[in-house]
Amino acid sequence: MNTSQFTSNFWNIYIFVIVIASFLGLAWLLISQNKVKGDSTKGGQVETMGHSWDGIEEYNNPLPRWWFYLFVLTVLFGIAYFILYPGMGDYKGVFNWSSSNQYEQEVKVADAKYGPIYQKFGQMPVEALAADPQANRIGKNLFDTYCIQCHGSDAKGSRGFPNLTDHDWLWGGTPDKIQETVTNGRLGVMAAWGPALGEEKVKDAANYVLSLSGANHDAARAKLGDAVFHGPPANCFTCHGPDGKGIQGLGPNLTDDTWLWGGTEKAIVNTITNGHTNQMPAWNTFLDKDKIHILTAYVWGLSNKGDAAAANAQPAAASQPAAVTDEAKTVVENGVVTMYFASGKSDLAANTSEALAEVVKGVGEGKTAVISGYHDSTGDAVKNAELAKERAVKAKDALVALGVPEDKVQLEKPISSDGGDTSAGRRVEVLLK
Incomplete structure (x- = not known):
């Protein structure tokens, strides 16, 4: 039963009446327009519609037979459709069809067809899987479907979305950490320090951060920013480390040239002032463990191409044993x-x-x-x-x-x-x- 019926059955009746009234209205329209009032093509006297343009008048002829019967067939098709399929309120139709049922059936067919392939790859180690050509193509298809919206088609990311082809990993770049990230998602929060520090101290801290990566900066402000970075109220080192090299899972490395939100003074000032919140969605409710495993291998391989190639060169690395000799x-x-x-x-x-x-x-x-x-x-x-x-x-x-x-x-x-x-x-x- 539709949950809306716990309070009222109005909408069920409303839809049912509209559908039935529409069919009755169409039937009346067809019958009323099927009356033969004469045939101008046979010399009979036929009423006109009362329209005249430069002496040209419109005859009130009946619908052509083929057109009339085409309308009749359309109405009959509509009636048959509403008997077989849902469309009249809560009536489910003879076939009891629903979009959710069809989706579930299609998923079952796909699982039966591709499940064994995913299962086979799901048992291979990530390093070997990243080197397998077929698994790599499947992983790329998964990445292109679910990941390029944020990380880009080349996986190099964009402002606010990390590059997956380098070795700069806030949450860890090992196979198990990547799989953990894809499975459960991540939530990264940089607090907004503008209200607590004020404009001048924010600029001091930004210049100190610039000095950590060797970028152009104001030395006087950077010296003042050292105290802001290491002392209250900001205490930036609790997330970024006392040397600014970052702490896995807390804050990124500030001593390199990798900047998620931009590495200019203006961008860093904006980050310190307003903060940032980034969320990586959890895919374990949408992708099964075998697909996540294949996707993990593909992502890991993006930044470890040399290691993946080495794994491919080892005959025992993949789950499909390589034929070491040229024989059956x-x-x-x-x-x-x-x-x-x-x-x-x-x-x-x-x-x-x-x-x-x-x-x-x-x-x-x-x-x-x-x-x-x-x-x-x-x-x-x-x-x-x-x-x-x-x-x-x-x-x-x-x-x-x-x-x-x-x-x-x-x-x-x-x-x-x-x-x-x-x-x-x-x-x-x-x-x-």
């Missing part, structure tokens, strides 16, 4: 069967049938086997894509040979079939949905 190999990890191939080949490894045993069992329990083919980034891109598809088909044939019905095997093209420039890119992944 099949492994099972986290419920995903991964088949690696020799360069330019589509031959399956000898242990493939054994590795597919759990997939066959899962299909027998009502699930569907989903196969995605990848290729490395070396050589001709078109031929590589054809080879990736050929390898996926070979995997499907292997499942069918083991007794899996063809309609229970789905070939799914991944977001990008380019698996990178290593031998681990030449692979086919088989998972259950």
